[in-house]
Amino acid sequence: MNKNCLLCGVGGQGVVLASKLIAYAALEKGLKVRTSETIGMSQRGGSVVSHVRMGEEIYSPMIPMHSADVILAFEPAEAVRNLSYLKKGGVAVVNKKAVKPVTAALGQSPYDGEEMLCCLRKQVEQLYVVDGEEICRRAGSPKVLNVALLGAALGSGALGLSPGDIERQLEGAVKPQFAAVNREALRMGAALAQNRPGYERPEER
Template sequence: MTVNCILSGVGGQGTVLASKLIAQAAMDKGQNARTAETIGMAQRGGCVVSHVRIGDEIHSPMIPKHSADVIIGFEPAEAVRCLPYLKKGGVVVVSRKAIPPVTSSLGNSSYNGSEMIAYLQKEVARLIVVDGEKISKDCSSAKVLNVALLGAACASGILGLSMDELKNAISKRVKPQFIEINSKALEKGALAAKMTVPHHT
């Protein structure tokens, strides 16, 4: 069995670290894992998409369209942008808070993400919306959004990884002084997913 996971966000949100945590947890279980990134503008604010594939037979790290079991969207518009990758019946985990793209901030756009969330609610069989901003405040760090979303994805059951397996990966991949705060964010993300009423189209 192969698990295909797309993580989409903007530069500076920790998308790549999140993909490495998933891969680390899978490899620690003895599974094969491959990751690849496609990065837009090479700067903070540019779009970043990470592909993570876990399974016995993985010939390419890149996930074909209509094949992703889960999309973890660090930002609503970035989640929508990656929807063509999602397979029928797949799961989308998305942070509610919008980050206006560089181009719209120049044009004084009123984008706030709510239209994108509404679109996802119409198009996605299983949608988990996470209040990443609240979790970041609870953890006193804006840098834990990536791990909070991982916690939500883990709680959905789609990744095939346990919370303990992800916490172990955090202990290996994150600097010692940040392990506790990231473990807390993981728990809060999982709790947020469990409190989300499943949305079915």
């Protein structure tokens, strides 16, 4: 059974590392893995997307439309931008905080994060809105947003991987001095999705 996870956000938020962690974990489980990443000009504050695919038989490095099991969005508008990748009944884990582009400050492209969250609430059956800032504050580092969100995705169970599978990959992927805060953020994220305050389950809306 193939699993597809689309990760999206804004350049500099740590999207690529999160996608690598999923891919490493899947590879360790003996699955076939393909990913596709945004590298280059669009990294400079632009929209970034990583596709991670794992399973038995995978050809395309990109996830076909309407077939992502999980969308892991670091920013509400980026979740909406990529919503057509989500399969029917799929899970969306979305960071609450909006990142306003320069174009919004200049008044060329108005943007309201709340409007995006409303749209997601209407269209996504399994939506988890995560207060990533709060987890980062509690974990004690602004750099663990990616792992916190990943934790929530794992907690939802939709990736077919456990928080432990990812924890083992953290060792080699982050510097030793940051391993502990990352583990902490991963666990907090997972706990959120396993029914604690700070996220929204469909029935609580």
